[in-house]
Amino acid sequence: MTDDPSRDTVSAVLDHAAASYSDAEALVDGEVRLTYRELRTAVLTAARSLSGMGVRPGDRVALCAPNSAHWVVAALGAVCAGAALVPVNTRFTAGEALDVLRRSAARALVVEGEFLGRDRLAELRALTPDLPPVLVRSPVEWAGADVELPVLSADQLCDVMYTSGTTGRSKGAMSAHRQSLGVARAWASCAGLTPADRYLVVNPFFHTFGYKAGILACLLSGATIVPQPVFDAAGTMRLVERERITVLPGPPTIYQALLEHPGRGASDLSSLRLAVTGAAVVPVALVERMRSELGFSAVLTAYGLTEAVVATMCRPSDSPETVAHTCGAPTAGFELRLGDEDEVLLRGPNVMLGYLDDPEATAAAVDDEGWLHTGDVGRIDERGYLSITDRLKDMYICGGFNVYPAEVEQALARLPGVAESAVVGRPDARLGEVGVAHVVTSDGAGLTEAAVIGFCRERLANYKVPRAVEFHPALPRNAMGKVLKHLLRKENA
Known part of the structure; x- marks a missing residue:
């Protein structure tokens, strides 16, 4: 696929993929196996079906469903009909989902039947009868209408991706x-995706990573999309073995689960070649184990956010030390620099157009010179490689010194028996704030608070050492694996 701007539309990329990869498998979901030619036919049928429902160019189509072949066809169909896709987080409550539908002014809603024990359409209808036209995607089949599809332009609105809303009202990045x-395209190039790759997409499609670095990256490279609706270590290993998966990106927690699963030794994971991770602190020890025990020949880290998707990324030729300690160099045309308090700033052609109908939030996020203020704290080495040290909002001040929890979490990852950890600040009358380590232990580990604190004292300056430790069976996380630290702060307030 060339970089010719006149071909920079999803419909053009789909046409190119169908012509170039034709009979190669494009999408595998259980019994559903579609070639690239068949995928294009299914997508155009869906697009005509939506057009027949009254969807017009410039409208918005909301989609609430788990990772599946249906999601891929519906999403691409909406975009090829000229609409902007609005993925809805399947973890949202009915109230949160309804808020997105109303604020996006969705012309149509494509929704799965039941998923994870919930009937989302019934929940929405219980709140209000005022819903956009609804197409329940399963088991109803698309019925293509005899309509002509619009010609798309590269500058046309493609999607509105709502932020997770974990610390405030979600915002729609356009x-x-x-x-x-x-x-x-940049992600696929850095990862070295080829038509020989089979890509298990565990990251939710409603998130930018699953949709853009997943579905769209595969369309651009000819790789096979293999969706998994919910991560399950045993199920993932079965899929890897059966479908000979080569590419498995995800948050660090999924690799930890695979490493700790008792059935790993009996599974054939030899096809795996590439892991790309991020979304949380990536302990050096985990990277080492992914290479030595899961057999990945390349483990890369990347950095991005809803407003910029993938901004930096390591390359397969980078050394293990670079991969372990950085999240790579800028990609996709991004410029990178540090602002006040070492905040990471990004500028480039792929920074979002803005937040939908929210000029104030847009102005707060993107300054007059076009720099996106990420809220992340980082450092840049002499090669231009970025390391994220923490979130501005996660930093706390202990006795006048800034403490970045990520540094403490990296130390805790080296303590045998610690499966994962999250450190947050807690108000303290004498020091202002002190650290509290929230720890999940490995099975059979007999760690105590004193042992954890003693381990940290040997490796960290005194002001960085947690003053308390709380043990949990699991840490609260969002769908992308990010720890919901605001919930932990509430516990310690």
């Missing part, structure tokens, strides 16, 4: 076709 494809 991207044009050229932007969504630009970051997907």
